Amino acid sequence: MNLAGISLAYLRARPLAAALNVLLLALGVATVVVLLLASRQIESRMLRDAQGIDLVVGAKGSPMQLVLSAVFHIDVPAGNIPLDEANKLSGHRAVKKAIPMALGDSYKSYRIVGTNHDYPAHYGARIAAGGLWETPMQAVLGAETARATGLGVGAKFAGAHGMGGEGEAHEDAPYEVVGVLAPTGTVIDRLVLTDMKSVWAVHGTENEKDADQEITALLIRYATPLAAAMLPRQINANSFLQAASPAYESARLFRMIGVGIEVLRAFGVVLMLAAGLSVFIALTNALEERRYDLAVMRMLGAGRGKLFGLLVLEGLLLSVLGAALGVALGHTATSLIGSLLAAQNQAPLTGFLWLSEELWIVGGALAVGLIAALLPGLRASRKDVAGVLAEG
């Protein structure tokens, strides 16, 4: 027998009301936890994907589309740029490294990226099986691509035109898998890598002169920090090319979806506050229902502090249960969303990630329960005992 036991007995005597309060709080906590886990993972994923890429150069159009298509591979490219322009830029003294990239086809909605060996090296990709491509029409699969398509070294497949996987297949020009990469936790896991010449071959342009060849984009690393001030302006002045900064564009993207996240977060907080109000109402009603119990407890020797503690403990118990359930729900929901996204070849989310910020959410939920219980607790401690015992 102790205060927690008595509080628990009271909660068990009204299981539906207690469950409602716990559930309300849990939904609020879960909403905030899901948003925290998802936005944190997407953010760090985008940071990792864009790491070390100072500038993306591609065809004129939307700079965000350029970044989304060439760095994160979640949008279609706007167009191509002439190879000789790209080569000129690669030799620029402000450019430390430039990775060319030819896009256009996909296999089962996994993108085929024509590039050179610098691209897997940039993401620190190690070979899990086979080796990198040496000649055109050899392909290397990212870890996730290999897992999802079931292809291994030696397998042959035909790319399809377009990015969605519904395009016309290039049956006459099959690729041969020569290698599979180990997982990197970056965008490269979900790509098919090949030589740039493969992409040209598939599209029947491999025999054209270099001057007429085209690529889709160039990923650039600056030689000096000073380049940031001058290179983009120089490139954008060129009538064929456009330069976009992945850092700037992803920050812009986050600002845009940030509004939606804020609205959802506010919704979660409103749910938590509503739960607090509900706990407050439940405890205030309990004061009336238990006026005799409270008086009897004083009669039996409980001080005012104990009655205050009893009500506050009840509010805290509700919020502890709500917070625990909410965190569990939040992680489960994130895992579920993650597995749904994985089915759509999107960046995976995991529920098995614990962030220190969650402690703040739990702390907030406990504070809500505590504050909701303070006033009823105070009123319980001030009841006139003799008057209540005498009536009835």
Add this chain to the structure above:
Amino acid sequence: MLSLKGVQQRYGPNLVLALERFEAAAGEHWLVLGASGSGKTTLLNLIAGLLRPSEGEIIIGGQILGQSAGAALDRWRGRNVGIVPQKLHLVQSLSVLQNLLLAPYLAGLSANKVRAESLLGQLSINEHSKSRPNQLSHGQAQRVAIARAVMNRPTLLLADEPTANLDDANCMQALDLLQNQARECGATLIVATHDQRAKARFEKRLELPA
């Protein structure tokens, strides 16, 4: 043991109790008789320290009641005074056994499950120890309330109208229980009632004027 001097209790302008002198020695069994509204319950509440007298003083065991206040007074009451209220007021959310264990816990004493179970046995309600109070008959509930009142072996046992709504046989049984338990604890027993049937059982009687 218990001594009241010049005690008056008012609610606003109404004088509800005026008692020039009342003294009870340790272990004595007293009957406080009076019609409804004569201040019987008020007297019990004053002795239990649940009310403060408007005037006069109450001395229990050599201590003037009300000199300590707040939690100390609550604690003193929990350890020294057993009360059987008229409307028993058992806690419905707890089992019968838990209702008994509530008494030592709230008085800050260690839980004495052995005593609780032996009391339930003595009052032949041990088979109901896990029941909720609302599953008991009135007679059984009253026995639980008496057991709860004597759990902490009080020096003062107060009962308010313990025989109300009881037939003759049950009336005598309830008084037997109270007197036996009071004797067992060596407690001073004060029973407040308007029930004339109780008169024959008590040598010491205090009649409150209406």
